[in-house]
Amino acid sequence: MSTQTLIRRFVAACLLLGAAACDSNSGSASAATAAGSAGAKTQGDSSAARGGRQAPTITLAPGDIATVAKETIEEGTPITGDLKPIETVDVRARLEGDLLGVYVREGQRVLAGQLLARFDAGEQQSAEQSAVADRASARTDLATAQWNLEQSAQLFKAGAIAERDYKVAQQAVDAAQARLAATEARLRTTSLASRDTRVLAPTSGTIGTRGVEQGERVARGTSMFTIVRNEILELAAAVPARQANAVRVGQSVHFVADARTFEGRVARVSPTIDPTSRSITVYVDVPNANGQLKGGTFATGRVVSRTLGNVLTVPTAAIRQSQDGGHPFAYRLTERTVDVAPLQVGVVDERLGKAEVVSGLSLGDRVIVGNVGTLGRGMQAIILGTQEPGQQRPRRGSPSR
Secondary structure (H helix, E strand, O other): OOHHHHHHHHHHHHHHHHHHHHHHHHHHHHHHHHHHHHHHHHHHHHHHHHHOOOOOEEEEOHHHEEEOEEEEEEEEEEEEEEEEEEEEEEEEOOOOEEEEEEOOOOOOEEOOOOEEEEEOOHHHHHHHHHHHHHHHHHHHHHHHHHHHHHHHHHHHHHOOOOHHHHHHHHHHHHHHHHHHHHHHHHHHHHHHHHHHOEEEOOOOEEEEEEOOOOOOEEOOOOEEEEEEEEEEEEEEEEEEHHHHHHOOOOOEEEEEEOOEEEEEEEEEEOOOOEOOOOEEEEEEEEEOOOOOOOOOOEEEEEEEEEEEEEEEEEEHHHOEEOOOOOOEEEEEEEOOEEEEEEOEEEEEEOOOOEEEEEEOOOOOOEEEOOOOOOOOOOOEEEEOOOOOOOOOOOOEOOOEO
16 A cells, blocks of 8 residues: 555544544533523422421321310329328237236237137136135125224223223224225235236237247247227328428328229328428328228328319429510410410419310310320421321321421
8 A cells, every 4th residue: 555545544543533533522511501501400309399388397296286174183192101000009918927828819809808819827817716705804804993993982881991092992993994905905916916817908909929939938028919090090191391381180181002993081281391301291081991902001092182173284294484584375276277375374283184265265175185295386286187188197296487
């Protein structure tokens, strides 16, 4: 191949490469122009969407809504403590001796005067019989001395005996009277000892403990039984001094023990404030005729200071505290729109979980209770079971946009 032919082919190749480069630059510029147009359109659509944003929505269950109503509530002072029997009697041995029988056991109900145990009474009976015989002898000696005195008095008046003999007869009567008094005192002592061989229940109640067994020799003063009177239980509770003036004798008490509700009444109030705890002690009597409550049961309750009837109330779970000053408010539903209602709250009944509404809400208003998520004024609420068919259900407690 000649040199001229090679030169012509090289020039043609360069011309083709230049044309290809020009086409590539033209395509890139067109693509960039198209992309810029699309980006401008997207930005315009986004700006339009932001300009027409809807209010957030929250989904609530029917249980998240409460209605302001008129009810009867109570104002009271909370108390806690252990229920104790009104009386626990310790029955002790009054003499030393051997037990012939023990007739009751723990948990058994006994009546006043019932026989609980019996001692061997041989020694006491012998002493009592001896005292009876001594009293009879003393009475005979006294009768003889009195007869002699009467005879001596007649003889002294007649001048048959000296005054000294008459005085001796008087002294014999005085000595006989003293001996009779001593024998009667001894007889009473032996009679008591004989009676004490029979251990009787001093009061009605329930046997709490039994510390002796049949055949055992018991020393004087030994604790034999404890009798618990639990037909009335007593609750001793500490009340802060600032609430002392609200508690008075005779006030009703509602309390809970063993997951059951009981009623009581303030029986006594301590007249002084404990300087250490700065509290007073309140004693509450609780009737327990059927024995449902046991001694030592822990109870919580409240002393009722006053009762308010036919007042506007709202659940305490609906009352919230603002961050600026802690003022109470509630989220009120006006149709489906959430609104903020500032409140003035009166008496709070912790037992019912209700609070008196002095101002801020009206009868029939609906409020949101409990923790349902983030809430705010102007939000739209959807109540489950009331939304229209086909309406999207956002997740409960979470606002959606």
